[in-house]
Every structure is written in structure tokens, then in C-alpha cells.
Amino acid sequence: MRTILVVDDEWAIAEVLEALLGDEGYRVIVANNGKQGLERLAEWRPDLIMLDFMMPVMDGPATFAALKADPKTASIPIILMSSLPEETVAQRCSGYDTFLRKPFRIAAVLEAVNKALG
Template structure:
């Protein structure tokens, strides 16, 4: 069973992703911000991280930079999520596996995960 870490401060989005991905057969771990997401990595080694761009405490770009700088986590694919245009996100993050513009469609989520997990 593949594990996906969902890092999003919007409770409703995290809950929907947790239910959707659980129904698709994934183990889902949820974190409310980047700091909590990094802490969860000590408990679980996810196969994929879905990371919100704008969050309190530690935002997506700061979290993404720490993930990529750490040899233990640098190879984990990351899907960035934001209501901002991808061009804005790409200015602060390079090397992500996929981008999902909020609000997103379920089919787009599943497609991005399939591509990221290869």
C-alpha cells in the first residue's frame, strides 16, 4: 500500500483528499502545515507528498526547500497545490512532480498522483 502525506492548512481540502485517496487504496497521513508535515516524516516514509503552497507556520516553498535539501527526502515526489497560477508557484519552487490548481477536480488529482508515482 502506497502512502501519501497531505500537507494542507485547509481542513476541508485535507479531509476530502484523505477520504478520496483512502477510497483509492492509499494510506493517507495529514499535516496542517509544513512544520507538522516534516515532523510526520519521522513517523512515516511517504511515497508521495501533496503540499499546499500557502500555509501558516511553515509555507509550501520553505517546506519544499527543506525536503529537497535533505538526502533522505529529496527523492520523494511532491505535488504542489495552490489557488495561485502555476507560474507564480514555479518562481519559488523548482523540481516538483506536478501542480494542482485549487479548486481541483477529482480526476485531475488522481491523474497527477498516477503520473507522480510513475
């Protein structure tokens, strides 16, 4: 079973993603911010990370940089999620696998996950 780590401070979004992806057969681990997301990596090795751009404690760009700097996590595909335009997000984060604009449709989420996982 493939595992997806969802890192998002908006509980409603994390809950929807957890239910949607769980129904598709994925194991879903949720973290409320980047710091907690990095802590979850000590327990789980996800096949994909869905990372929110704007969060308290440790935001998406800082979390993204930490993930890419660690050889153990650098190769994990990342879907970056934000309500901001992709051009704005790309100024602070480059090298993510897929961008998902919030609010998103279920079909867009599944397409992004399939694309990121190959």
C-alpha cells in the same frame, strides 16, 4: 500499501483528499502545515507528498526546500497545490513533480497522483 502525506492548512481540502485517496487504496497521513509535515516524516516514509503552497507556520516553499535539502526525502515526488497560477508558484519553487491548481476536480487529483507515482 503506498502512503501519501497531505500537507494542507485547509481542513476541508485535507479531509477530501484523505477520503478520496483512502478510497483508492492509499494510506493517507495529514499535516496542517509544513512544520507538522516534516515532523510526520519521522514516523512515516511516504511514497508521495501533496504540498500546499500557502500555509501558516511553515509555507510550501520553505517546506519544499527542506524536503529537497534532506537526502532522506529529496527523492520523494511532490505534488504542489495552489489556487495561484503555476507561473507564480514556479517563481518560488522549482523541481516539483506535478502542479495541481485549486479548486481541483477528482479526476485531476487522481491523474496527478498517478503521474507523480509513475
